[in-house]
Amino acid sequence: MVVNKLISFRLGIILNSELRQSKKVFVSIKPLSAKCYHTLPKVLHQHSHVTPIGNRVGNCFLAPNILSRAMSGSKSLSVNYDDVVKAQGDKDILIIDVREVSEIQETGQLPGSIHIPMNDVVNELNLSKENFKNKYSREKPALADKIIVSCKSGRRSAWVQSEIQKIGYSNSYNYDGGWLDWEKHQKALNAINARKRVL
Structure with a gap:
């Protein structure tokens, strides 16, 4: 080749x-x-x-x-934990948890996200605006809107990122650490808050 x-x-x-x-x-x-x-x-x-x-x-x-x-020619764009926290308060950013249903049932989905299994994301983003909103209670993103995709560790979501860039969502970002990174930061934050309560 x-x-x-x-x-x-x-x-x-x-x-x-x-x-x-x-x-x-x-x-x-x-x-x-x-x-x-x-x-x-x-x-x-x-x-x-x-x-x-x-x-x-x-x-x-x-x-x-x-x-x-x-x-x-797709872009490699990524976000970290702090970026995701900020995005959760921004209604103009769509966060998609692309893990499987069984994983969501075990841990819950990433806060502030909608859940679409990785193999369904492209099809769901091709829904009409009306059908997308009815299904996810969120406006369907425009091609220029920011999308963050997340999985367990960032590998599957990197593939999803590449696939949705191919259909025009060029402003899509991958949460590199995924759920594991989110969980790690949340545990650290909970430990700090617990120590504060003791003091």
């Missing part, structure tokens, strides 16, 4: 963004070939030690969402 200069450039941007967040997004099963060096950013050479997954580019393996984002 030959990757042109534009795709290679996009991969460089996406991979550097992912690596700053310590994500294991790509691997190589063997030392990278000369073809890989010419095709992909040199940053690959420093991170080639985890389990192979996804699509092959030369002798490199990329997580499917990374390669598809590079080839489609």
